[in-house]
Amino acid sequence: MKTLFRQIDRLRVTYIFFLRLQWKISKISFLVAVLSALLTTVNSLAVVMFPGFILDFLAKGDRRNFLYTVIVFAAWELLVAFFKAVVKRVSEAQNRKISDRINHMLVEKATSLRYEQLESPEILELYETAKKCVNDNRITQFMSGIISLIFSLAELISLLYVLKSMPLWVLAVFVAVTVVNAVVNMVISKNTVEEAEEEIPVSRVMRYFSYELIKPAYAKEMRAFDLGSYVFKRHSESIDELIDIEKKYYTKRARFINYSSVAGKALSVTFYIYCIFRFYSGLLTVGEFTTSLNAMFRFSQVTNSAVSKLTEISTRGILLGKTMDYLNITSSALGTKPVAPWEKGGTIEFVDVSYRYPNSKDYALKNVSLTIRFGEKISVVGPNGAGKTTLIGLMLGLFRPTEGKILYNGTDVEELDFAEYRNRFSVLLQDYQIYNFSILENLTFSENPADSEYASALEAIEKIGLKNKTEALPNKERSFISQMFDENGIRLSGGEEQKLAIARAIYQNSDIFILDEPTSALSPVNEYEIYRHFADITGEKTVMYISHRLSSCSLCSRIIVLNNGMLTEDGSHAELMKNNSLYASMYRTQAELFI
Numbered sequence: 190m191k192t193l194f195r196q197i198d199r200l201r202v203t204y205i206f207f208l209r210l211q212w213k214i215s216k217i218s219f220l221v222a223v224l225s226a227l228l229t230t231v232n233s234l235a236v237v238m239f240p241g242f243i244l245d246f247l248a249k250g251d252r253r254n255f256l257y258t259v260i261v262f263a264a265w266e267l268l269v270a271f272f273k274a275v276v277k278r279v280s281e282a283q284n285r286k287i288s289d290r291i292n293h294m295l296v297e298k299a300t301s302l303r304y305e306q307l308e309s310p311e312i313l314e315l316y317e318t319a320k321k322c323v324n325d326n327r328i329t330q331f332m333s334g335i336i337s338l339i340f341s342l343a344e345l346i347s348l349l350y351v352l353k354s355m356p357l358w359v360l361a362v363f364v365a366v367t368v369v370n371a372v373v374n375m376v377i378s379k380n381t382v383e384e385a386e387e388e389i390p391v392s393r394v395m396r397y398f399s400y401e402l403i404k405p406a407y408a409k410e411m412r413a414f415d416l417g418s419y420v421f422k423r424h425s426e427s428i429d430e431l432i433d434i435e436k437k438y439y440t441k442r443a444r445f446i447n448y449s450s451v452a453g454k455a456l457s458v459t460f461y462i463y464c465i466f467r468f469y470s471g472l473l474t475v476g477e478f479t480t481s482l483n484a485m486f487r488f489s490q491v492t493n494s495a496v497s498k499l500t501e502i503s504t505r506g507i508l509l510g511k512t513m514d515y516l517n518i519t520s521s522a523l524g525t526k527p528v529a530p531w532e533k534g535g536t537i538e539f540v541d542v543s544y545r546y547p548n549s550k551d552y553a554l555k556n557v558s559l560t561i562r563f564g565e566k567i568s569v570v571g572p573n574g575a576g577k578t579t580l581i582g583l584m585l586g587l588f589r590p591t592e593g594k595i596l597y598n599g600t601d602v603e604e605l606d607f608a609e610y611r612n613r614f615s616v617l618l619q620d621y622q623i624y625n626f627s628i629l630e631n632l633t634f635s636e637n638p639a640d641s642e643y644a645s646a647l648e649a650i651e652k653i654g655l656k657n658k659t660e661a662l663p664n665k666e667r668s669f670i671s672q673m674f675d676e677n678g679i680r681l682s683g684g685e686e687q688k689l690a691i692a693r694a695i696y697q698n699s700d701i702f703i704l705d706e707p708t709s710a711l712s713p714v715n716e717y718e719i720y721r722h723f724a725d726i727t728g729e730k731t732v733m734y735i736s737h738r739l740s741s742c743s744l745c746s747r748i749i750v751l752n753n754g755m756l757t758e759d760g761s762h763a764e765l766m767k768n769n770s771l772y773a774s775m776y777r778t779q780a781e782l783f784i
C-alpha cells in the first residue's frame with residue numbers, strides 16, 4: 190500500500206513538473222488540448238443523439254423536421270471535421286516545438302554535467318529514456334491524455350443521463366466487463382514498461398552500429414579493415430534481438446487483448462438483447478432504440494478508453510519520471526568559492542589522492558601526494574595505463590578523487606566555482622577533437638570573434654607553424670574543416686590537426702598548460718620544431734607535459750614518474766638518472782633505439 194501511495198505521489202510530482210514545463214514552452218498547446226477534448230466530447234454526444242431524432246421523424250413521416258435535422262447534423266459534422274483538422278495542425282506544430290525545446294534542454298543538461306557523471310551507466314540510462322520519451326512525443330501525449338480523461342468523465346456523466354433507465358443486470362454486465370478491461374489494461378501497461386526497459390540497452394547497441402559507425406570519421410578505417418560486414422552483422426543481430434523482445438512481449442499482450450475483446454463482445458450482445466427486448470415491449474420508438482444502443486456503446490467505449498488512458502498515464506508517468514530525473518540532475522561540481530589568481534607562490538596540491546573509475550574494482554591512482562608550484566614545468570612519464578591521464582583528469586576537476594583531496598592555493602578544488610577553476614587551464618587532451626567548424630572557430634569557439642581574439646588566434650596559428658598552410662587556403666583561417674557545413678571545406682592531415690589543437694591551447698592562454706601527448710601525431714621534424722619553440726609557446730606558464738618520448742623531459746625541470754597508479758619518482762632528469770630506477774631504465778631503452 191505504501192509503495193502504491195509512493196507511486197501515486199511520484200506520478201503527481203512528474204505530472205506537475207511537465208505541466209509547468211509545457212506551460213512555459215507553449216501555452217497554446219493547452220488551449221489546443223482542451224479544444225480538441227471538448228470537440229470530441231460534444232461531437233460524440235451529437236453522434237449518439239442525432240440518428241435517433243432523424244429516425245423518429247422519418248417513422249412519423251415528419252419530412253420537414255427530418256430534412257432539417259439531417260441538414261443540421263451534416264453541417265455540424267462538416268464543421269467538426271474542419272475544426273478537428275485545424276486543431277490537429279496546430280497541435281502537431283506545438284508538439285514539435287515542445288519536443289525541440291525539451292531536446293534542447295537535454296543537450297544543455299548533457300553539456301552542463303561534470304565529465305564523471307556522463308560516464309555513469311545510471312545517468313546514461315536516464316538520458317536514453319529521456320530521449321526516447323521526447324522523440325516519441327510521450328510528454329505532450331501525457332498532457333493531452335490527462336485533459337481528455339477529464340472530458341471523458343464529463344461525457345460519461347452526460348451519457349448516464351441518457352441511460353438513466355438502464356436496469357441493474359445490464360449495469361452488472363457492464364461493470365464486470367469494465368473490470369476485465371481495467372485488469373487487461375494494467376497488465377498490458379506493465380508489460381509495455383518492461384518491454385521499453387528491456388529494449389533500451391539493445392537499442393543503444395543498435396544505434397551505435399546504425400548511426401555512429403556510419404559517420405565519415407569511421408569511414409576510412411571501416412573500409413581498410415573491411416569492417417562493413419562486421420558492422421552489418423552486429424546491426425542485424427541487434428535488430429533481431431529487438432524483434433525477439435517485441436515478439437515476446439507482444440505474445441504475452443495478445444493473450445490479454447483476446448480476453449478483453451471476448452468481454453467486449455459479451456457486452457454488445459447484452460446491450461442488443463436489452464434494447465430489442467424494450468423495443469418489442471413497446472417501451473422504445475425506433476429512434477429511442479437507436480439512441481439507447483448508441484449511448485450504451487459510447488458509454489462502454491468511453492469507460493474503456495478512460496481506463497486505458499488512466500493506465501497509459503501511469504505507464505508514461507514511469508518513463509517520464511526518469512526524464513524528469515534526468516532534467517533534474519545537477520552537476521556534481523557544486524563549489525561556489527571564487528578562484529584566486531594563479532600567481533607567484535601558487536600551488537596545486539594532491540593530498541593522498543586515490544581514484545577508482547565507476548564500476549572498476551582497481552584503483553587507477555593510489556595515494557598520490559604531490560605539489561605543483563607556480564611556474565614549474567613538469568614532465569609526467571610512466572608506462573601505458575600508469576595513471577597519467579587520470580592524474581590530469583583529476584587536476585582539471587573532470588572527476589572527484591575517490592579518496593584524498595586536491596587543493597588549489599590551499600582550498601579544496603571541490604569548493605571552488607568549477608567554470609572559473611577550469612579557466613585556469615589551457616588544455617590539449619590526448620583524445621583532442623577537431624570540429625567541423627572553420628579553423629578560426631576551432632580556436633575561438635565563436636563565429637565572429639572580437640578583433641583582439643582574432644589577432645590572438647592568428648598569433649597562435651603562427652606560433653605553432655600553421656601560418657603558411659592557412660594563408661594558402663582560399664578562405665584562409667575562415668576555411669571550414671570537412672565538407673559538412675561548406676562544400677569547399679578542407680581536410681587537414683593528422684599532424685596538422687594536432688598542431689591546430691595545440692594552437693587552441695596557446696590561444697586559450699590560461700595560467701596552466703596541460704599537454705597530454707601533444708606531439709604524438711607529428712613528424713620528428715615538426716616535433717623538433719615544437720620542442721625548439723617550447724619556451725616561446727609556453728612562456729612563463731606552469732606546464733604539465735605528458736609524453737612517451739623521454740627526450741621531451743629535457744624541456745622540463747622536474748619529472749614525475751607514475752607506475753601502476755603510484756607516484757614512484759619525482760626529481761630532475763639528473764636526479765632520476767642517478768636514482769637508476771624505472772625512469773633511468775626507460776630512458777636508456779629509448780636512447781638505445783636511436784644509436
Ligand code: ADP
Pocket residue numbers: 308546547549552553571572573574575576577578579580
Ligand atoms: P595512462 O594515461 O598512464 O596511460 P590512464 O590514466 O589512462 O593511464 O589509465 C590508468 C588506468 O585506469 C588504466 O588501468 C585504465 O585501464 C584505467 N582507466 C582509464 N580510463 C578509464 C575509464 N574511463 N573507466 C575505467 N577504467 C579506466
